[in-house]
Amino acid sequence: MKELQDRILQEGKNLGNGILKVDGFVNHQVDPMLMDACGQEFAKRFASLGATKVLTAEISGIAPAVSTALHMGLPVVYARKHKPITMPDQVLLTLAPSHTKGRTVELIVSPEFLGGGEKVLIIDDFLASGQTILGLVRLTEAAGSKVVGIGALIEKTFEGGRDALRPLGVPIESLARICAMEDDRITFCD
Amino acid sequence: MKELQDRILQEGKNLGNGILKVDGFVNHQVDPMLMDACGQEFAKRFASLGATKVLTAEISGIAPAVSTALHMGLPVVYARKHKPITMPDQVLLTLAPSHTKGRTVELIVSPEFLGGGEKVLIIDDFLASGQTILGLVRLTEAAGSKVVGIGALIEKTFEGGRDALRPLGVPIESLARICAMEDDRITFCD
Numbered sequence: 156m157k158e159l160q161d162r163i164l165q166e167g168k169n170l171g172n173g174i175l176k177v178d179g180f181v182n183h184q185v186d187p188m189l190m191d192a193c194g195q196e197f198a199k200r201f202a203s204l205g206a207t208k209v210l211t212a213e214i215s216g217i218a219p220a221v222s223t224a225l226h227m228g229l230p231v232v233y234a235r236k237h238k239p240i241t242m243p244d245q246v247l248l249t250l251a252p253s254h255t256k257g258r259t260v261e262l263i264v265s266p267e268f269l270g271g272g273e274k275v276l277i278i279d280d281f282l283a284s285g286q287t288i289l290g291l292v293r294l295t296e297a298a299g300s301k302v303v304g305i306g307a308l309i310e311k312t313f314e315g316g317r318d319a320l321r322p323l324g325v326p327i328e329s330l331a332r333i334c335a336m337e338d339d340r341i342t343f344c345d
Numbered sequence: 346m347k348e349l350q351d352r353i354l355q356e357g358k359n360l361g362n363g364i365l366k367v368d369g370f371v372n373h374q375v376d377p378m379l380m381d382a383c384g385q386e387f388a389k390r391f392a393s394l395g396a397t398k399v400l401t402a403e404i405s406g407i408a409p410a411v412s413t414a415l416h417m418g419l420p421v422v423y424a425r426k427h428k429p430i431t432m433p434d435q436v437l438l439t440l441a442p443s444h445t446k447g448r449t450v451e452l453i454v455s456p457e458f459l460g461g462g463e464k465v466l467i468i469d470d471f472l473a474s475g476q477t478i479l480g481l482v483r484l485t486e487a488a489g490s491k492v493v494g495i496g497a498l499i500e501k502t503f504e505g506g507r508d509a510l511r512p513l514g515v516p517i518e519s520l521a522r523i524c525a526m527e528d529d530r531i532t533f534c535d
């Protein structure tokens with residue numbers, strides 16, 4: 156998606172170790188008009204899947220997932236990383252290693268809001284190693300539901316996430332595919 | 346706002362100790378259509394303030410703040426509770442006691458995205474004791490900017506937040522004002 160790629164070229168910064176800083180428009184400051192356009196694009200690409208729910212992980216997945224869900228007319232659930240007191244004692248929980256955090260994080264969903272028989276569209280800000288998204292897939296399957304599609308704003312193809320997700324056999328869409336980051340140069344695949 | 350009040354009456358649960366469970370449509374599962382309507386309502390109520398930026402706190406402030414910012418055509422910044430590695434070493438940080446978490450949390454904003462001279466509209470999911478919002482006010486003032494308005498989806502008037510914020514002399518708007526929660530009965534002020 157040209158609008159997102161242009162913004163990454165203008166404002167994204169390669170911090171080294173595969174870390175791309177996009178916190179001016181994605182994950183600290185958010186450009187809601189850009190998020191809306193991304194949500195619209197995801198809604199178009201995933202229109203035919205019959206999804207019944209959008210699933211993401213807090214924190215930075217929330218903005219793109221809510222925008223996508225709005226354009227699809229679906230509810231969205233964000234997996235929590237800490238169990239809030241409003242959640243029942245019995246939850247769905249999985250562990251996912253986080254490269255950017257350098258540790259394993261918990262992903263927790265209440266069975267009240269992710270039950271059986273749902274067709275789940277997973278949306279997140281990044282597709283890197285795919286570990287967070289695989290965690291969301293495990294939660295979906297543990298709930299007795301099925302993942303029907305996966306979307307990420309930004310994919311770093313050199314971290315192998317797409318290969319890890321391919322066995323699921325569902326459409327994987329990313330709006331900006333980065334093939335290489337070297338010093339100040341960010342190279343898109345297309 | 347009738348739509349939000351109706352939803353609270355249908356799905357909200359009083360968990361005791363002043364805790365209102367609304368995680369079916371606000372802060373775990375999100376109804377993006379309801380959030381969009383709330384954002385539109387805030388945009389209307391705050392249209393005349395000349396706001397230049399929307400500020401909120403992660404996690405559950407993000408959805409209503411992004412919706413509001415979209416309808417106002419403004420960027421939105423969410424204060425982080427843990428400093429991510431993409432943030433510079435020098436940050437704006439304040440502490441805010443959290444009633445629902447039973448502890449003090451950090452609120453962190455990068456000076457890259459909250460500088461001087463901004464007219465800041467604060468949006469959050471709840472106005473209860475007002476402590477989180479007062480934290481966001483301190484961050485705004487430390488950045489050399491000015492708070493011009495405060496909006497919350499749900500106000501619990503019996504926790505005194507409005508009194509704590511009144512000295513700021515800015516408009517305070519909430520879309521559902523709860524005056525009492527007793528057993529299974531939630532009573533709105535109007």
